[in-house]
Amino acid sequence: xxxxxxxxxxxxxxxxxxxxxxxxxxxxxxxxxxxxxxxxxxxxxxxxxxxxxxxxxxxxxxxxxxxxxxxxxxxxxxxxxxxxxxxxxxxxxxxxxxxxxxxxxxxxxxxxxxxxxxxxxxxxxxxxxxxxxxxxxxxxxxxxxxxxxxxxxxxxxxxxxxxxxxxxxxxxxxxxxxxxxxxxxxxxxxxxxxxxxxxxxxxxxxxxxxxxxxxxxxxxxxxxxxxxxxxxxxxx
Numbered sequence: 001x002x003x004x005x006x007x008x009x010x011x012x013x014x015x016x017x018x019x020x021x022x023x024x025x026x027x028x029x030x031x032x033x034x035x036x037x038x039x040x041x042x043x044x045x046x047x048x049x050x051x052x053x054x055x056x057x058x059x060x061x062x063x064x065x066x067x068x069x070x071x072x073x074x075x076x077x078x079x080x081x082x083x084x085x086x087x088x089x090x091x092x093x094x095x096x097x098x099x100x101x102x103x104x105x106x107x108x109x110x111x112x113x114x115x116x117x118x119x120x121x122x123x124x125x126x127x128x129x130x131x132x133x134x135x136x137x138x139x140x141x142x143x144x145x146x147x148x149x150x151x152x153x154x155x156x157x158x159x160x161x162x163x164x165x166x167x168x169x170x171x172x173x174x175x176x177x178x179x180x181x182x183x184x185x186x187x188x189x190x191x192x193x194x195x196x197x198x199x200x201x202x203x204x205x206x207x208x209x210x211x212x213x214x215x216x217x218x219x220x221x222x223x224x225x226x227x228x229x230x231x232x233x234x235x236x
Contacts, residue, residue: 016040017117020061021090025137030127038117043067045188049093049108057097057121062089065114066175068192069093069149070107082156083168083192085149086111088175095138097121098128111188112176156193162203164193166212166228169220185218 017035018024026034043049043065051058060067066088072081084106087093093108098121128135152171156164168189172182190197204215212228214221 016063016115017061019063019089020092020117022092022095022138022141023061023117026134030131030134034119034124034127035117037123038119041116041118043110043114043116045110045113047110049110051094051097051103051108053120057103058094059097059119059121059124060093060108060116061119062087062092062114062116064089064176065110065116066112066172067093067108067116068111070109070192071105072107081107082194083109083111084153084156085145086168086171086175087145089177090175091141091145094121095142098124098138099135099142100125111184111192112172112182114176161193161195161199162206163228164195165189165200165203166207168192169213169222170225173222180222182220183218184220 017038018031023031023034038061041060049058049060049067066086068083069085069087070081071084087108093116094103096102096104128138152167155167159167169182169184172184173180176182186197186200189200193200204213207213207228208215210227211224213223
């Protein structure tokens with residue numbers, strides 16, 4: 001392959017890599033060093049992202065799509081669990097491995113298809129250990145994610161299904177950066193919220209009647225966010 005073509009391919013991957021907000025905070029040199037060690041992947045809806053390979057932990061920097069953070073009772077089927085968070089291009093899956101903190105118990109499941117770059121935790125740790133600012137930025141993100149998971153868990157525990165559905169749709173839109181439209185099947189929403197598909201149908205009809213959204217065969221278009229502001233608490 002001609003050198004000019006190789007350079008263009010590298011530039012394309014570099015620009016895609018930097019669409020991740022955490023990567024964009026790094027210097028160009030640091031981004032280039034990580035990109036040289038990273039593997040680009042396509043994520044399909046429903047995929048469970050493996051967090052280890054050959055005894056090394058993995059970190060996924062998401063550049064498009066959305067990955068749900070799923071909590072499930074150990075040994076139980078995924079459908080008996082609950083999504084407690086969601087990650088898009090603003091963050092990463094398994095970032096704690098870059099800080100030497102281990103795997104944790106959250107199961108990452110691709111909700112909306114997209115792309116990511118995968119880096120071994122041991123390689124990321126080398127960069128983090130040599131740069132206190134990167135360690136601070138990554139730790140700050142993990143603290144923010146921790147607070148979001150706590151807040152989400154509270155909403156899913158005390159709110160009705162209609163409110164949970166509206167909240168999850170808004171979270172997904174924010175992560176996917178798709179404007180006011182997103183594709184989410186009944187079965188996906190039921191799994192994420194830990195409810196029956198019939199409950200999703202009833203809740204979606206209520207939200208449609210409120211003027212919050214249109215919903216047809218998985219295609220959701222949010223029409224007016226303000227109609228649910230009194231239902232949703234503010235996460236400060």
